[in-house]
Amino acid sequence: MSGGLPTEAIERARATNILEVARRGTSLKQDSQRWWSGPCPNCGGTDRFIVNTIKRRFSCRGCEARGDVIALVRHIEGCSFPEAVERLTGGRWRPSRGREPFICGNGSDAAPEAPDDANRNLGPARRIASSIIPPIGTPGAAYLRDVRKIDVAAIEDILWRTDAIGWHPSVYFNAQEYPRRGDPPHPLHGQRLGCIIGIMSDATTAEPTGAISRTYLAPDGTKVGKAKTLGAPRGIIRLSPDDTVEGGLFIAEGLETALSGMAIGLRPMWACGDCGLMASFPYLVRRRIADRHRRQ
Numbered sequence: 001m002s003g004g005l006p007t008e009a010i011e012r013a014r015a016t017n018i019l020e021v022a023r024r025g026t027s028l029k030q031d032s033q034r035w036w037s038g039p040c041p042n043c044g045g046t047d048r049f050i051v052n053t054i055k056r057r058f059s060c061r062g063c064e065a066r067g068d069v070i071a072l073v074r075h076i077e078g079c080s081f082p083e084a085v086e087r088l089t090g091g092r093w094r095p096s097r098g099r100e101p102f103i104c105g106n107g108s109d110a111a112p113e114a115p116d117d118a119n120r121n122l123g124p125a126r127r128i129a130s131s132i133i134p135p136i137g138t139p140g141a142a143y144l145r146d147v148r149k150i151d152v153a154a155i156e157d158i159l160w161r162t163d164a165i166g167w168h169p170s171v172y173f174n175a176q177e178y179p180r181r182g183d184p185p186h187p188l189h190g191q192r193l194g195c196i197i198g199i200m201s202d203a204t205t206a207e208p209t210g211a212i213s214r215t216y217l218a219p220d221g222t223k224v225g226k227a228k229t230l231g232a233p234r235g236i237i238r239l240s241p242d243d244t245v246e247g248g249l250f251i252a253e254g255l256e257t258a259l260s261g262m263a264i265g266l267r268p269m270w271a272c273g274d275c276g277l278m279a280s281f282p283y284l285v286r287r288r289i290a291d292r293h294r295r296q
């Protein structure tokens, strides 16, 4: 026995094909007879996540997660050891304590089967983006209103859409070393948190780039750290549609700054994530709004 789990259940879980499990969470290409690589189900990238089918272990250079198939299920789903074993053994064993349902890698529900085919090969950022809901009425909107003091009613039109911004109730929070490498884990590391999601699109073509920004909120409704980008390449968050920006455009560095600006009438507006992207901006810009102006 281990933690109340029958050893037999753990062994049966460990016998699961790690490659099949990994491919439910990310798309992998075969590099050699034993190595497969692709984006990490949690921290993205292109080839940082590696599965060794002989040793039946995985590792990620980005978030430095590694281990066997049980660790992999925990890595993908942010669940506990018993829950991972339960998933892998098809639910025959159940944890004695009731647990909150948590969202699978495809962002749907806690069903143990593989994500549907439409979602199976999507990168983690696209998978999150495909299951966001309009932020209006969510803890995300409450954060903007109560913590950031943004007049949410004035940007209701923006918060009803999901093409540029959305709310996801349950995104894996990876902060194993926080805030810097070598530091201990963040107290919320490994949990699934609600997130305000910004959808990034190409500034010129308007095509989604596949990247998103994530603003994590703690269970008490406050922001956790800084917003993080997932996926690549980065793009802008198109809060105002293209047909409104021809006469000029406001751009802000961060999503929240952009929304504050829009609430006081600074439109059309795009958020562009960081100063580097802002400096190389291809458009005629009416005014740049830097984060240092956010509390004016």
Ligand SMILES: [Zn+2]
Binding pocket: 040, 041, 042, 043, 044, 049, 060, 061, 062, 063, 064, 065
């Ligand atoms: Zn990773």
